[in-house]
Amino acid sequence: xxxxxxxxxxxxxxxxxxxxxxxxxxxxxxxxxxxxxxxxxxxxxxxxxxxxxxxxxxxxxxxxxxxxxxxxxxxxxxxxxxxxxxxxxxxxxxxxxxxxxxxxxxxxxxxxxxxxxxxxxxxxxxxxxxxxxxxxxxxxxxxxxxxxxxxxxxxxxxxxxxxxxxx
Numbered sequence: 001x002x003x004x005x006x007x008x009x010x011x012x013x014x015x016x017x018x019x020x021x022x023x024x025x026x027x028x029x030x031x032x033x034x035x036x037x038x039x040x041x042x043x044x045x046x047x048x049x050x051x052x053x054x055x056x057x058x059x060x061x062x063x064x065x066x067x068x069x070x071x072x073x074x075x076x077x078x079x080x081x082x083x084x085x086x087x088x089x090x091x092x093x094x095x096x097x098x099x100x101x102x103x104x105x106x107x108x109x110x111x112x113x114x115x116x117x118x119x120x121x122x123x124x125x126x127x128x129x130x131x132x133x134x135x136x137x138x139x140x141x142x143x144x145x146x147x148x149x150x151x152x153x154x155x156x157x158x159x160x161x162x163x164x165x166x167x
Contacts, residue, residue, distance in 0.1 A: 001031050001032060001033060001160065001161040001162070001163050001166040002031070002032040002159070002160060002161075003029045003030070003031060003032075003037075003158055003159050003160060003161055004029075004030045004031065004032050005029070005030040006027060006028070006029055006030075006153075006154075006155075006156065006158065007027075007028040007029070007030060007036070007068060007071060008150055008151050008152055008153050009025065009026075009027070009028075009152040009153075009154055010150045010152055011152060013064075014057075014060055015060055015061055015064040016028065016064065018152055018154060022045060024040050024041070024042070024046075024061070026038045026039075026040040026061070026064070026100075027039070027040075027154065027156065027158070028064075028065075028068050029158060029161065030071075030072050031161055031166055033166055034072060034073075034103065034104075035069065035072075035101050035102060035103040035166060036065060036068045036069045036071070036072060036101070036102045036103070037099070037100065037101050037102075037161050037165070037166060038061075038065065038099070038100045039097060039098070039099050039100075040061070040097075040098055040100065041094070041095060041096065041097055041098065042057060042092070042093070042094035042095070042096075042098070043094055043095065044094055044095065046094055047094055051091070051093060051094070052091045052092060052093065052094070053092040053093065053094050055086075055088060058086070058088065058092050058118065058126075058127045059084065059086050059129070061100060061116075061118060062084070062086060062100075062102075062116040062117070062118065062127060062128070062129035062131070063081055063084055063116075063129070063131060064102075065100045065101065065102030065114075065116035065117075065118075066084075066102045066114035066115065066116040066129060066131040066133075067079060067081070067102075067114070067131070067133060068102055069102040069103050069104045069114045069116075070104060070107070070112055070114070070133070072104075073104065073107065074107075077135050078135070078136060078137070078138050078141055079111065079112065079133035079134060079135045079136060080133065080134055080136055080141060081131060081132070081133055082111070082132045082133060082134050083131070083132045084129055084130070084131045084132075085129060085130045085131075086127060086128070086129045087127065087128050087129070088126075088127050089125050089126055089127060089128065090124065090125075090126045090127075091126070092118060092126045092127055096120070097121060098118055098119070098120060098126070099118070099119045099120070099121070099162075099165045100116065100117065100118050100119075101116065101117055101119075101165070101166060101167075102114055102115070102116040103115055103116075105130075109135075110134065110135055111132065111133050111134045111135055112132075112133050112135070113130065113131065113132050113133070114130075114131050114133070115128070115129070115130055115131075116128065116129050116131065117129075119165060123164050123165055123167075
């Protein structure tokens with residue numbers, strides 16, 4: 001699977017923020033199958049029970065994956081989560097490379113629905129979510145300069161994604 005584009009990171013987001021010492025600094029890639037993908041690692045600081053990532057951090061990543069999927073078709077849209085239904089399938093470890101995929105299920109003028117999942121290196125689904133978003137103007141969400149916060153480009157050489165992990 002070909003990587004079409006790497007999406008920008010932010011400064012302080014708990015999932016993609018490159019300046020957040022508690023965050024994941026996860027990269028996100030737009031794939032040629034219309035999905036967004038990431039590879040990341042939870043750390044011990046993200047623990048729930050020993051050896052397991054906290055469900056809140058898992059939910060955050062699923063929300064980020066699903067929400068970023070809209071930027072493939074509408075790169076300037078900002079949206080807020082109105083509902084998220086998470087299914088925790090298996091324990092999600094920390095200090096292990098994990099993979100995530102997000103995709104749009106339906107898209108209207110006012111909002112969209114998306115699906116996201118986190119898998120291990122073998123493609124086993126560890127957690128998944130169905131998420132609904134409301135599209136809003138940036139000034140309704142925050143008074144911060146969104147382009148300054150969200151336009152952090154961190155170059156890398158990722159050009160391909162494992163087909164089995166992109167489904």
